[in-house]
Amino acid sequence: RGARPKKTPSRRKAWAPVAAAAPEAFRRYHKSAGARFGAPFSCVDCSMMDIRTFVGPGFGENAYLIWRLDGKSAVAVDPGADALSMIATLADEHLKLDAVLLTHAHIDHVEGVAELKRHANAPVYMHSDDMLLYDHAATQAAQFGMNIEKLPPIDRRIAHGHHLNLAGIDFHVRHVPGHSPGHVLYYVAEATVAFVGDVVFQGSIGRTDLPGGDYQQLMRSIREHVMTLPDETTLFCGHGPATTVRAERAFNPFIAPMYGGSFA
Template sequence: MKYRVIPVTPFEQNCTLLWCTETRKAAVVDPGGDLDRIRAAVKAEAITLEKILLTHAHIDHAGGTAELAKSEGVEIIGPHKDDDFWIQGLAMQAQMFGFPAPEVFSPDRWLEDGDTVSIGHESLSVLHCPGHTPGHVVFFHPDSKLAQVGDVLFNGSIGRTDFPKGDYNTLIHSIREKLFPLGDDVNFICGHGPMSTFGQERTTNPFVSDHRG
């Protein structure tokens, strides 16, 4: 499996293309906006977009979902159903953060912890990792030891927990009990900023490292 990160929206959100090198079938994770940029990347990589995957439903991650699904004729998968209130509140989010008002949508499939999602011949494991939002999920590709963690964990930081239904202790538990056990050598793409590994964060991240009291 290959990937390409496409920063979108004024928040520089790391929208990600993932694709199967054998079939050239692809998924786009978190199309928050700047859809022309996403379509150009799909064309440049000569891949076929077949689905949208959502880690969570904050507007910088989900704002372009309905429009892209309609224009490309693809299905929407995720996040967990506990983020439905964020989807229903997309217009309010747009007003709050100065985004164009997006269309509300209903995913074709909600995700649960332990689910799998296919991209061509590749398979992603789904981990429900609440805390930043209650319905946040992470996508993990075991064969290439790559995870797309959305806004759960960052290089040197963690996701915010001051939004409605966010919870700090829940987020810390998600990171330590769901993500770190996947292995120190797992590379992860986060929702904003540079990539890292779980090992680096377990060693140095001031919020979740082994050295934190």
């Protein structure tokens, strides 16, 4: 659910320079059975972590399970409509769920929280500034003709600068409002990856026309808290394929002009 500039290259043409700028990301397709061009990463081997992507029907949102290859527990990020597949993966991999991390509280990224909570009873983490959205998830769902199960309470309220050690993995929290007031990203320095939700996408940025959205605030968040991550950081987005900081700085039509690029 990203914004679209007035003039954008085709997906294939837009992705070609990203491949050149981020070849390490393309190598990570090797464990994704049947991965197709432009598809989200299904499974990533970061030498110390496994990351699985679950794409929900309808909104096409990405949810993630992350665990250490030498560990026995996992962390879920933004469980959406495909929560049952996440539960099945936990069982198949013999993993205990340690936590559910939410980047923000739009319906497509919280739809599966109740299902996952009922199965694993893991604590749910979210920024306080998205509580209004979270508490009105049923209203959000109704706007799309959906009914959802009542969401469980938030167990841990997080803020910018918090460090979370979950499933043996250190997550660094950065508050990145603009798409929603309480949007955060989770950066894992030892694996050089970040889970960025709907702040930035491959070739686009998050919408700001939803309640609580603010374009100037979003661009400030991207400039100060996404583009300041190491260039080689892989960004796992809330929709669409993963990308890197380097690629988006160079080729994203919303971001590149801030760094001297042009898409005129």
